[in-house]
Amino acid sequence: STIFNPAYRLGSEFSSVYTNVQNRSSWIAEPQLSWKRNFSKLAVDALAGTTFQQQKGDNLVSYAMGFSSNSLLENPASASRTGVLNSDENLYRYNSLFTRINFNWAGKYILNLTGRRDGSSRFGPGKQFATFGALGVAWLFNKENFIQNSLPFLSFGKLRSSYGTSGNDQIGDYQFLDTYGSSGYHYQNTNGLMPLRLYNPNFGWETNKKFEAALELGFLKDRIMFTAAGYKNRSSSQLVGQPLPGSTGFTSIQSNLDAVVQNTGLEFTLRTVNIQKASFNWTTNFNLTIARNKLISFPGLEGSVYKNDYIVGQPITIRKLFESKGVNPQTGIYEFTDVNADGQISYADDRQIIRDFTPKYFGGLQNQFTYKNWQLDFLFQFVKQINFNFSSAKNYAGTFRNQPEELVDSWSQIGDTAPYQRYTSGTNRRAMQATDYYASSDAAVSDASYIRLKNISLSYDMPTQWFKIMHCRISLQAQNLLTFTSFKGADPEFTQYGFLAPLRVISAGFQFTF
DSSP, X not given: OTTSOGGGOOOGGGOEEEEEEEEEEEEEEOOEEEEEEEETTEEEEEEEEEEEEEEEEEEEEEEEEEESOGGGTTOGGGEEEEEEEEEEEEEEEEEEEEEEEEEEETTTEEEEEEEEEEEETTSOTTSSEEEEEEEEEEEOGGGSHHHHHHOTTEEEEEEEEEEEEXXXXXXXXXXXXXXXXXXXXXXXXXXXXXXXXXXXXXXXOEEEEEEEEEEEEEETTTTEEEEEEEEEEEEEEEEEEEEOOGGGTOSEXXXXXXXXXXXXXXXXEEEEEEEEOSSEEEEEEXXXXXXXXXXXXXXXXXXXXXXXXXXXXXXXXXXXXXXXXEEOTTTOOEEEOOTTOSSSOOHHHHOOEEEEOSOSEEEEEEEEEEETTEEEEEEEEEEEOEEEOGGGGOOOTTSSSOOOGGGGSBOOSTTOOOSBOOOOOSXXXXXXXXXXXXXXXXXXXXXXXXXXXXXXXXXXXXXXXXXXXXXXXXXXEEEEEEEEEOOOSSOTTSSSTXXXXXXXXXXXEEEEEO
């Protein structure tokens, strides 16, 4: 009760205690059988096994309020009123059979076969088990005589490719059952029940098909290592909560989405040992990723609740936006393109401008320097992208709230050509509606590319003669120290405006090893 203003004179009878008790237990057993055999140049490595796993948990949330003294808060029996807010138990079981066979010919040609059968208690009868597998091949061409003779500077060379399928059951427990819970309301001296979810035993494992091909190269005794990889993944039967009309009494139902999403990309990595001396070393790591996604198919999209969010053939990271025409010099109100020319602006018909929020590319640059007992590491992260700026927060000048300083440049009189509309206290309905549209327009999207000093670390290993019985390291670390960007908003890293920027953390420490 001491959290309240003392002027209210609220005593311990207004004190309350909420208790949350959770218990979790799990076990896993994975017996395996392996077999290896060499046949001249052929080496065979086989593995077979199974997995048994169980996770069990329970949760009890209770409250007690109204105490004769705050000294009795730890004793629920002293409360004038107690109750249980939540009490539940969950059980998850998983079982799988798997096998892997690896063939290696002369250390140069590799074939890898895997297969597995997985079962999960999170699916209904007939849907609990699914089969997955993969095939991988590789060629270490640097071991070929003609490569060694013609390219002596090439110390490592590998071509590899793989194709396989995998599944996903991470949806939570009992999603297929029509479960009930306590309503918390009494009827005829009995606590009633209410439905928690609808029955749907027809959904099963989410399936992902993955293909990858890569080239790995090493030069000058692996002082330069380069990898280029390309991938194409297709995801289908996604496990999602599909929205339902409110009249059903539920907001969604768990099911497999009849859509196919494709993710493709290129990934490049480069590692160089720039200097390697007895007392000084310098190593650099660089990576670059170019990723794209596309909605391949979605049967019945036009008749679904997703029709205003997705377009077949377009990325799933798109947003449909209004096209802003700026501020009307006469009225001082935002204007937008009336796409269907019906004389009014609506979310369903006039949001036709498409912006893709998938980063065009992203990566990082890491360097490590060591000099005697000193070590310096730092990582720069970079992203090329667009994002919602501060305008997406539905800001408008004229209220008693802090606003971005850009809104100072707002329309004030007839004939003004300002980027932001007139001041309003919130009573101008037309201006407020225009503010909502503006937050969902292309004007609320801008370049959000950035370069960030993500991590930097400096450490020093004290000489061993100083501490003969132990090793001591002193370190100074910093995260999110610097950010270079032209983005106008809280932080360019988040996909929605309004979140705080990542914390800048600076820490120092001592590490002792005995």
